[in-house]
Amino acid sequence: MSNSTIWNKCLNHLEDELTPQQFNTWIRPLQAVEDTATLRLLAPNRFVMDWVKQKFMGRVDKLVSDYSQQNITVRLEIGTNTPVEIAERAPVEKKTETIISTYGTKSLNGAFNFENHVEGKSNQLARAAAIQVGENPGKAYNPLFIYGGVGLGKTHLMQAAGNLIVSRNPSASVAYVHSERFVADMVRALQRNAINEFKRYYRSLDALLIDDIQFFSGKNHSQEEFFHTFNTLTEGRRQIVITSDRFPKEITGVQERLISRFGSGLTVSIDPPELETRVAILSNKANKEGVEMDDEVAFFIARQVRSNVRELEGALHRIVASSRFTGRAIDIQLAKDALKDLMVFQERKVTIENIQKTVAAYYKMRLADLHSKRRNRQIARPRQIAMALAKEFTNLSLPDIGDAFGGRDHTTVLHACRKVEELLQNDAKTKEDYQNLQNLLGR
Amino acid sequence: MARQLTLSVSLPDMASFDNFYPSGNEELVTALRHFAATVGTPPTVMHIFGASGCGKTHLMYAGLKLTRGEGQPAHYLPMREPGVDSSAMEQIDGFGLVCVDDIDVLAGQAEAERALFRLYERVQDRFGHLVTTARQAARRLGLGLPDLVSRLHSGGTYHVSPLTDADKRNALRLRAAGRGITLSDDVLDYVLRRYPRDTHALFGLLDRIDQASLTAQRRVTIPFLQQLDRH
Numbered sequence: 260m261s262n263s264t265i266w267n268k269c270l271n272h273l274e275d276e277l278t279p280q281q282f283n284t285w286i287r288p289l290q291a292v293e294d295t296a297t298l299r300l301l302a303p304n305r306f307v308m309d310w311v312k313q314k315f316m317g318r319v320d321k322l323v324s325d326y327s328q329q330n331i332t333v334r335l336e337i338g339t340n341t342p343v344e345i346a347e348r349a350p351v352e353k354k355t356e357t358i359i360s361t362y363g364t365k366s367l368n369g370a371f372n373f374e375n376h377v378e379g380k381s382n383q384l385a386r387a388a389a390i391q392v393g394e395n396p397g398k399a400y401n402p403l404f405i406y407g408g409v410g411l412g413k414t415h416l417m418q419a420a421g422n423l424i425v426s427r428n429p430s431a432s433v434a435y436v437h438s439e440r441f442v443a444d445m446v447r448a449l450q451r452n453a454i455n456e457f458k459r460y461y462r463s464l465d466a467l468l469i470d471d472i473q474f475f476s477g478k479n480h481s482q483e484e485f486f487h488t489f490n491t492l493t494e495g496r497r498q499i500v501i502t503s504d505r506f507p508k509e510i511t512g513v514q515e516r517l518i519s520r521f522g523s524g525l526t527v528s529i530d531p532p533e534l535e536t537r538v539a540i541l542s543n544k545a546n547k548e549g550v551e552m553d554d555e556v557a558f559f560i561a562r563q564v565r566s567n568v569r570e571l572e573g574a575l576h577r578i579v580a581s582s583r584f585t586g587r588a589i590d591i592q593l594a595k596d597a598l599k600d601l602m603v604f605q606e607r608k609v610t611i612e613n614i615q616k617t618v619a620a621y622y623k624m625r626l627a628d629l630h631s632k633r634r635n636r637q638i639a640r641p642r643q644i645a646m647a648l649a650k651e652f653t654n655l656s657l658p659d660i661g662d663a664f665g666g667r668d669h670t671t672v673l674h675a676c677r678k679v680e681e682l683l684q685n686d687a688k689t690k691e692d693y694q695n696l697q698n699l700l701g702r
Numbered sequence: 703m704a705r706q707l708t709l710s711v712s713l714p715d716m717a718s719f720d721n722f723y724p725s726g727n728e729e730l731v732t733a734l735r736h737f738a739a740t741v742g743t744p745p746t747v748m749h750i751f752g753a754s755g756c757g758k759t760h761l762m763y764a765g766l767k768l769t770r771g772e773g774q775p776a777h778y779l780p781m782r783e784p785g786v787d788s789s790a791m792e793q794i795d796g797f798g799l800v801c802v803d804d805i806d807v808l809a810g811q812a813e814a815e816r817a818l819f820r821l822y823e824r825v826q827d828r829f830g831h832l833v834t835t836a837r838q839a840a841r842r843l844g845l846g847l848p849d850l851v852s853r854l855h856s857g858g859t860y861h862v863s864p865l866t867d868a869d870k871r872n873a874l875r876l877r878a879a880g881r882g883i884t885l886s887d888d889v890l891d892y893v894l895r896r897y898p899r900d901t902h903a904l905f906g907l908l909d910r911i912d913q914a915s916l917t918a919q920r921r922v923t924i925p926f927l928q929q930l931d932r933h
Contacts, residue, residue: 313773410852439820471849570855576745577858584729600861601839
């Protein structure tokens with residue numbers, strides 16, 4: 260029996276024995292090399308090699324010996340076999356091995372793709388742009404600048420674009436780097452007198468994905484270097500994707516010439532996902548974890564965790580762990596129990612008084628104006644927004660809300676809520692204000 | 703560098719999952735055991751919060767031991783300790799399980815928060831696991847870096863329930879049994895009536911009792927404790 264036949268049998272065995280994640284991460288990337296008395300297994304990088312040695316080597320030895328019925332030595336090394344096989348099995352690992360060892364930029368995470376990205380109103384445009392970039396790197400929008408609050412999926416879209424580039428052109432060199440890491444690597448390169456190598460590396464990429472660019476603030480040396488990298492890449496029609504927590508012009512501590520370049524391609528925002536999208540995200544992630552979850556439960560969780568997708572994911576982890584621990588099916592009660600620690604603060608006491616104070620402070624107006632009969636727009640609009648927030652955040656009836664705003668009729672409250680809803684669709688300023696107030700009250 | 707740092711902080715041999723009295727924290731204990739034993743699988747982070755003396759550090763030690771027992775690197779950074787600052791986070795390498803205790807102290811210090819953020823990113827890149835503890839959930843710590851807050855909430859967030867007096871009695875008995883000491887009901891009553899009842903003080907007392915009874919080669923009785931008090 261040849262070594263590769265033995266190894267294939269071992270693979271089948273290990274696939275049954277290990278979790279899919281363990282198997283795909285550690286075992287699948289290994290490649291067997293034909294040899295006589297030795298079975299050489301090639302790991303795509305040192306990290307995989309060390310891990311397999313520590314965790315799985317004993318088991319691998321035993322299986323090889325069982326299947327071969329003879330004394331075959333198993334040797335684990337870093338390396339690659341044929342390029343074709345590498346491309347089929349672990350293109351990302353192979354590609355990024357050098358990157359990790361040289362600069363610490365990490366591999367594209369295969370888990371971030373467009374198939375498992377949930378589209379909603381809040382991210383529609385950003386998603387479409389990222390797909391365009393993935394399909395036509397360097398041509399469609401360059402740079403693509405994606406901005407939005409934390410945990411809304413900027414990194415997911417950016418990496419999905421990178422993965423799409425690689426899937427369409429496996430020889431493309433695509434690097435994902437967090438801007439903090441870019442700075443740290445540059446400092447290290449300077450200390451090691453290897454700055455030219457650093458420059459060469461970044462300037463030779465086909466696509467550079469740089470995350471959270473606002474962390475460049477105040478880092479003048481890194482900005483300088485990035486400026487030149489940016490120019491080299493865009494002049495060579497190579498793709499740059501940038502993310503930030505804010506619009507380019509709002510980034511402070513970054514040189515004006517960089518800011519203007521950030522905005523020279525396409526700038527798209529990602530907003531916090533609306534309720535239905537949060538539910539879809541939860542269902543999608545639950546599915547991925549092999550967990551069944553009713554819509555009712557998903558709606559319950561999505562109402563509790565409004566802030567961002569990352570925290571939604573955290574809530575789901577907690578609920579799944581709790582379900583596995585207690586052996587209970589996931590229902591609303593289990594979700595309530597599992598999230599009670601989080602809900603202590605999520606279930607903040609949002610009272611109508613609190614909403615009124617927050618709105619008055621936000622618009623720099625007197626609290627009494629919200630209760631007054633005055634109807635000029637500077638007062639009426641914040642009052643309408645406060646009413647809409649009261650409807651969203653409290654369980655008060657419309658007449659109760661009306662009473663709390665100087666004894667207004669419930670139809671006035673209804674009108675206010677409808678008006679705000681309409682403005683949220685059509686007026687960017689109102690939308691921004693409303694989201695800021697939601698966040699303030701959500702704290 | 704980081705290994706030296708880890709080794710310089712000695713972990714009490716006694717702290718393990720087996721001698722942690724769970725008292726309503728069973729789910730947390732199971733989750734942490736699992737988390738420490740499955741380094742490399744998502745999620746990256748687990749945040750444990752609760753009042754001082756409820757056992758957060760004990761649980762961290764237990765997790766570290768478990769991970770080390772699996773042949774993985776394990777690092778412990780007690781941020782409240784003098785001399786441990788954000789630069790210690792930068793030194794961590796060779797990820798397995800990284801435990802950062804008392805991250806409350808980082809709140810409001812921009813550079814320290816960013817160091818923890820960078821540590822999170824590095825741990826994630828290298829398929830490690832990060833455990834953080836604080837007195838509050840991450841969102842309530844007053845951290846100024848929203849990127850960090852959302853990351854700390856991306857895994858499981860668990861609250862450690864404090865021990866009731868009855869739990870403290872059971873916890874003391876369990877911890878003592880682990881050291882081969884039998885504490886009678888009378889002795890436990892005496893301890894809980896006469897000594898401060900916060901767990902740090904109680905378990906500190908147990909250390910003293912352990913040493914003294916070993917030296918004197920005596921059983922632990924009320925007269926023995928009274929004698930101990932006189933010294």
